[in-house]
Amino acid sequence: MSGSAKSLLVRLWREHIVAFWPILLGATLLMVIEGGTLGLMSYLVQPLFDEVFVAGDAAALTWVAFAIAGIFSVRAFAGFGQRLLIVKVGLRVTTDLQTRLIAHLLALDARFFQDNSPGALIERVRGDTFALQGLASATLMSIGRDTIAVISLVTVMVVADWQWALMALAGVPLLIVPLYSVQKRIRSTTFDAREAASDLSTQLDEIFHGMVSIKVNRLERYENSRFGKQIAHFLGRQMRAERGKAASPALIDLSSAIGFLVVVYFGGSQIISGEKSLGEFMSFFTALALVFDPMRRLSTIAGQIQAAMASLERLYAVLETQPTILAPAQPVAVRTGDVVFDEVRFAYEESEVLRGLSFTAQQGKTTALVGPSGAGKSTVFSLLTRLVDPGSGRITIGGAATTDVDIAELRDSLALVGQDSTLFDDTIAQNIRLGRLDASDDEVRAAAEAASVLEFADQMPLGLDTPVGPRGSGLSGGQRQRVTIARAMLRNAPILLLDEPTSALDARSEKLVGEALDRLSQGRTTLVIAHRLSTIRNADLIVVMDKGHVVEQGSHAELMAADGAYARLHQLQSAGVTAPL
Numbered sequence: 303m304s305g306s307a308k309s310l311l312v313r314l315w316r317e318h319i320v321a322f323w324p325i326l327l328g329a330t331l332l333m334v335i336e337g338g339t340l341g342l343m344s345y346l347v348q349p350l351f352d353e354v355f356v357a358g359d360a361a362a363l364t365w366v367a368f369a370i371a372g373i374f375s376v377r378a379f380a381g382f383g384q385r386l387l388i389v390k391v392g393l394r395v396t397t398d399l400q401t402r403l404i405a406h407l408l409a410l411d412a413r414f415f416q417d418n419s420p421g422a423l424i425e426r427v428r429g430d431t432f433a434l435q436g437l438a439s440a441t442l443m444s445i446g447r448d449t450i451a452v453i454s455l456v457t458v459m460v461v462a463d464w465q466w467a468l469m470a471l472a473g474v475p476l477l478i479v480p481l482y483s484v485q486k487r488i489r490s491t492t493f494d495a496r497e498a499a500s501d502l503s504t505q506l507d508e509i510f511h512g513m514v515s516i517k518v519n520r521l522e523r524y525e526n527s528r529f530g531k532q533i534a535h536f537l538g539r540q541m542r543a544e545r546g547k548a549a550s551p552a553l554i555d556l557s558s559a560i561g562f563l564v565v566v567y568f569g570g571s572q573i574i575s576g577e578k579s580l581g582e583f584m585s586f587f588t589a590l591a592l593v594f595d596p597m598r599r600l601s602t603i604a605g606q607i608q609a610a611m612a613s614l615e616r617l618y619a620v621l622e623t624q625p626t627i628l629a630p631a632q633p634v635a636v637r638t639g640d641v642v643f644d645e646v647r648f649a650y651e652e653s654e655v656l657r658g659l660s661f662t663a664q665q666g667k668t669t670a671l672v673g674p675s676g677a678g679k680s681t682v683f684s685l686l687t688r689l690v691d692p693g694s695g696r697i698t699i700g701g702a703a704t705t706d707v708d709i710a711e712l713r714d715s716l717a718l719v720g721q722d723s724t725l726f727d728d729t730i731a732q733n734i735r736l737g738r739l740d741a742s743d744d745e746v747r748a749a750a751e752a753a754s755v756l757e758f759a760d761q762m763p764l765g766l767d768t769p770v771g772p773r774g775s776g777l778s779g780g781q782r783q784r785v786t787i788a789r790a791m792l793r794n795a796p797i798l799l800l801d802e803p804t805s806a807l808d809a810r811s812e813k814l815v816g817e818a819l820d821r822l823s824q825g826r827t828t829l830v831i832a833h834r835l836s837t838i839r840n841a842d843l844i845v846v847m848d849k850g851h852v853v854e855q856g857s858h859a860e861l862m863a864a865d866g867a868y869a870r871l872h873q874l875q876s877a878g879v880t881a882p883l
Contacts, residue, residue: 322391326442329391332384333446339377340596341454344589346370348462352581381447388443396435403427403620411627412689421504426620429499430613441610444603448596455593462586463578469564470590484553488546493612495543498536505532553601565590627688633708636715638796639665639700641686641827646695648681648850655681657850658695663843665700668828670838672868673847679831683799686829687716699797717790719819720801725774725782730759731766733774733785737792745792753788753818755781780815787818798823800830835872844868 346369353362404427407414415423459467509516509525516525565587572578641663648656656678663669671679684690685697688709697704704712717737725733734746734755741749750756750766758781762768774782783803790798803819816837832838838858845855846868854866861868 322394325387325391329384329387329443330446332380332387333443334450335380336377336384337447337450337452337596338454339373339380340451340592341458341589342373343370344455344458344585344592345461346373346585347588348579348581348585350581351584352579356580384447385443391442392435396431399431399434399617400427403431403617406621406623409625410623411625412684413626414623419504419507421502421507422500423620424507425496425500425503426616429503430496430616433496433613434610434617441603441606444596444599448599448603451596452593452600455589455596458589459586459593462582462589466565466568466586469568484546484549488543490612491539491543491546493615495536495539496612496616498539502532502536505529627691627709629709630706633711634702634706636707636711637700637702640698641665641669641797641829642696642698643682643685644696644698646685646692646697648678648685648690648692655850656685656692659847659851660695661843661845661852661855663827663829665827666825667842668823668830668838668840669843669845670830670832670841671845671847672832672835672838672871673853676849677847678850679847680801682829683718683801683831686797686799687718688712715795716797716799717793717795718799718801719783719786719790719803719822721803725770725777725785727770727772729764729767729769730755730777730785733770734766734788734792737789738794741792746788749788749792750785752791752821753784754814755784755788757814758784780810780812783815784818787815787822791822796826798826798828800828800832802831802833835868835875 346366349362350366350370353359354366407423407427456467456471459470505528509529516522570583573580573583643659643661646656646659647654655676659678659682661669671682673679681690685692686704688704691705699707699712699715726736730750731743731746734749735741737749738745747756747766750759755766758777759766759768768776770776770782770785774785777785787803800819800823803815830838830841838844840858842857843855844858844861846853846861846866848867854861854864854868856864862872
């Protein structure tokens with residue numbers, strides 16, 4: 303086991319297992335009882351044969367029959383109780399770990415989610431944690447019960463005849479090296495299988511989210527073929543892992559074959575000669591027959607532990623990832639005022655996106671950012687919301703640097719309406735309330751009215767309580783956008799960020815959304831990204847960007863009079879031509 307997996311396992315033990323010690327203590331006692339019953343049953347085989355079947359003692363028949371029935375009854379109740387207790391602990395450990403993973407993932411930077419697909423992260427949160435449930439429940443259960451069973455059965459074998467016991471179990475030590483090699487192989491092959499399962503989940507996520515594009519472009523056969531190759535890759539990796547898991551009990555069975563051969567041959571010879579009674583042999587033989595079954599399970603558990611270690615490695619990699627956007631040690635209060643970018647530079651990996659960007663968005667006024675794709679407009683919003691931090695330069699709001707303000711307070715002062723309306727599978731009202739979770743029903747309805755949401759919501763049977771469907775699929779694009787605007791209105795933040803909010807809407811929806819945005823931006827410091835220049839003619843300041851810096855800025859009239867990049871772009875769009883600066 304690597305140091306990272308050990309570290310996580312120790313942490314889980316301290317935080318979860320130790321917390322459930324009364325339950326585990328009760329489960330352990332029940333395991334001892336269940337495991338010990340196998341030894342008692344094999345021990346009672348001797349009087350059953352010698353006193354009942356051979357001697358014909360009727361009195362012995364009664365107590366032996368009731369004793370065996372009692373042992374089975376005790377075993378049933380003990381097995382039922384310990385399974386429930388162990389599964390309860392296993393599920394609690396799994397769900398607590400999932401909760402911790404989600405909390406940790408939510409604290410990570412946006413860049414982490416660019417590098418890790420949703421499907422891969424879902425597989426970590428669901429697949430890898432449930433793989434650990436076997437370690438936390440079935441493994442603990444089998445180790446406790448089967449270890450006691452092996453000890454009790456071997457004890458019966460030694461009491462019956464220690465020489466027979468040595469002969470029967472002589473092959474077990476020879477399995478140590480092969481079993482060790484198999485366990486190491488299980489660890490590596492299971493890790494590969496988990497990675498393949500992660501890739502499979504990623505592809506499924508892409509298929510389901512891109513279903514419209516797949517159908518429109520008639521890519522069903524292509525995607526089916528691509529998925530078939532991926533699932534074949536997963537199948538190959540999984541079968542390699544399963545072969546290793548299946549090898550462990552097979553090795554135990556080979557040892558069993560040798561043990562049975564030796565005991566039957568020598569034991570049978572001693573019974574024929576009269577040295578041993580039939581009851582002694584049958585008691586020993588029963589214990590021998592029963593002991594290899596828990597040994598097989600224990601060897602399988604060893605494989606499950608190795609498989610769980612592979613999942614632990616993957617979970618550890620996520621939990622050890624730390625956010626790079628950190629809160630300031632001594633944060634200053636959020637201020638109102640101008641938003642200033644001063645010689646800001648920013649790069650993704652080796653690609654520089656902003657090259658000394660400088661402009662001022664005045665408080666209470668609207669500033670529009672225009673320019674070609676890749677000019678860095680969306681990066682401006684990412685920097686303002688501290689999804690990323692600049693490499694150099696300063697971004698200030700009311701004179702306070704964004705890196706000096708508490709992250710939560712900074713984001714509370716911002717409201718974002720993007721071109722992709724982010725809605726969750728809940729009601730219209732609840733999606734609006736996400737702007738401010740403590741808002742009353744009246745406040746939610748007022749925001750819905752101001753954003754023209756009631757115009758369509760009141761025509762629905764459930765009104766604002768109508769579910770929007772996954773990702774808002776139950777609403778049109780314009781309706782989704784108005785719900786997002788209502789959310790921003792309810793948030794009532796002093797700074798409004800609009801990222802091409804009407805880019806994909808029809809004329810009527812654009813008019814309704816535009817009117818809602820006009821009401822929303824009143825009295826707020828508004829920064830808007832727009833490709834269609836007709837939507838920002840009335841902006842107080844238009845900042846024209848290209849290749850990460852400002853090429854010109856001014857009002858619409860001033861820029862048109864300057865006859866520069868903005869004027870040329872405006873002329874092209876007026877003529878119905880879409881072209882870069």
